[in-house]
Every structure is written in structure tokens, then in C-alpha cells.
Amino acid sequence: MSPVPLTATASGEHVLQATTYSKSVLRAVTGQLFHERDDVDYVPSYEVITSAVSRGQFFESNLRSVKGEGVEAVMRMFFAEDRGTAAAPKSPPAATADGELADPDSEDADEVVCEEALLEAFAS
């Protein structure tokens, strides 16, 4: 999630209010996705840059653009946390050697099976 604040808004509200609202909505949605889906992770770039503990040190003097050091801090954290998995494609689970699905709870894996179950039933 981007830590960059809005510069303008067509909402009719003050841009500070619009920024907080916009970020809050996005943060709530990303949080929900993270909690509901096992294949979604959340990278707290927003928190790293904007948190009070960062004392604004990652913003340029315009208090909007993120400094290179800020970007580096986020990316360091990202690669440290997701080493080896960050670039992994979200491919459907493969069958294991014994022919069973690696992740039997996966909805993706079930898609073909679902279609086949229906076709079999409705062909009769």
C-alpha cells in the first residue's frame, strides 16, 4: 500500500481528511484479504514510511515524496520476510507423486474436479 498522501481530492473534503479516509479503506481491504486468503501476504510499506516511530525521516522535504532510503528500508524488509517466495508464481497446486493434490483444500485444484462431477451427473 502506498504511503504517498493525496495532493488533491474531488470529494469536497479537506485533502487531509480525504487522504486518511482513502488510506484507511485501502488498509482495511488489504488487511481483510490478508486474513482471509492464504495466498495473500501483506507488506507493511505504508506503516514503515508513515509511522510516528519513523519521525518523517523517509519523506522528502515536500512531505509527500518518499526518499530513496525509505524505499530501500521497505524493500529490505520485503526481501528479508519473503526470501525465496516473493517471486514464486501463484500456480495451481500440482499433483504429488502419489497422484493426490498437494493442497487438497485449494479451490483452484477443485475447479476441474467440480466441472467433471457436474458433467457426469447431468449426462445421466
Next chain:
Amino acid sequence: MKRLCIIGTSHIAALKLGWERIKENCPEIGITFFGAPGKHCEQLRLVDNALVLATDEDARVFKRFCGTSRVMVDYDAFLLVDLGIGTHSAVLFSQKVRTEEQSRDDRRPISDACFASALRGLLGNAFALDLARTLRKVTRVPIGLVPAPMRSSDYPSPRVKALVNSGGDRTVARACAQAMREVAAQAGLRLYPQPDHTLDGPLYTSPVYSRARERDTESEDIRNKDRNHMNAQYGEIVLRVVLPDIFSEARVAA
């Protein structure tokens, strides 16, 4: 003739197969099956007193399986199958949290009351409930809910295994059943839980009802190892519970 419309995910397949076995003995009942794999079901909309699909893609999929992409809502009863109702979401949720009875591990501990409340929220947001509310706008006929069957025990899920190991499988099954009852009651729907005698433990179905049992399990094709969908015998059992009840007026929700 009483007309029942069964709407749901691929789990309607077992009911269709079961119906083929018993329909000769039920000349007073007609059943229309309307379903598709789960992801294609969530765009069902009510237009001019008919349920239709929002996208051409979903409509094509429904037509492929059921021969139609549109059903009128003038049936004498509706039965909603799966569409998010079942233990799946509770099992998934339990990967992140544990209740008081479960052994300590790195999941977040929450109270039984909090867990129950969360399950009510999860199930209350299932598409089946959305669809029921949509139907309620235009009809007062009985609407039943049939949860997705649990996975066959000969195809154990890593997530359920973890729950069994932590002693949480009974807790989760019990809490989920209670949440389903409450959500159904609140929405004025009739819940037809998975029959106890088809279960093999709290969160599994007995393998004899698995669709795969009737297939060549030696095949390399993973479709022949389908332990998620149930067979005609299972579908018949469910229909024998549903059909004598679903048309009765006594339980029609106020």
C-alpha cells in the same frame, strides 16, 4: 406436482445422481437443478422474477451443465446447496486462531464466544444467504440450506489433520454446526445438516459416500481421486431427508 429448484455449486451433482435413483417413486415432485462450479455462482441476479447470470461467461457455464442460464422464481420451494455454507470457512479460519479448548500453539488464542461470533459472521456472509435474501424479496416459499459435504476421510486435509492434532476438530465442528443453525434460523431458512451417519469423525465424510469410490482409483488422473464430491448414495440420503420436509407449510419462516 410440487416443484423444487435446487441451486448450488458442483455439490448438487450428488443430489442429481440421487434424484435419478428415487424419482420414479416420487411422481408428485419435480426437481430443477441449477448450478455450476462455485466461482460461477456468485453473480446470480434477480431480473424480472428470474434468476440470471451477470456475465456471459457464467451464463455459458450454467447452460453447459444445466441446459439453461435462467430460472424463474415461481417454484414451490428452493434448496440452496453449499454456496459458502459448510465447514470449509471454519476450518480455514481455525488455521489462524485457536479456541480455549485447543492445545497451545502459535495460532492466536480467542475465546469460544469470539470464535462463535466470527463463524456466524463468516457464514452469515456466505453467498447462500445473499441469494436467500434475494429470493425472499419475491417469494415466501420454503428455502432450505444444505451445507457442502465434508471431505472424505480417505483424503485427509492437512488443515483438518492439524485441527485433529490440536484437539480442535470437535470444537470447530460443533461451533460451525451451531453457527449454521443460528444463521439459518435468523434468515428464516431450513437447515438440513449433513446426516450424522454419513460422517466419519467430526470433520470428515465416510469414504463409502465419496464419488471417487465408484471410480478407477488406480488411474493417474487426479479427477478419479475426487474425495470432495459425494456419490449418488449420498445424494439419495440427503434428498430423503429434504423432500418430506421442504414442502411442509408448518416450518415456513414467518
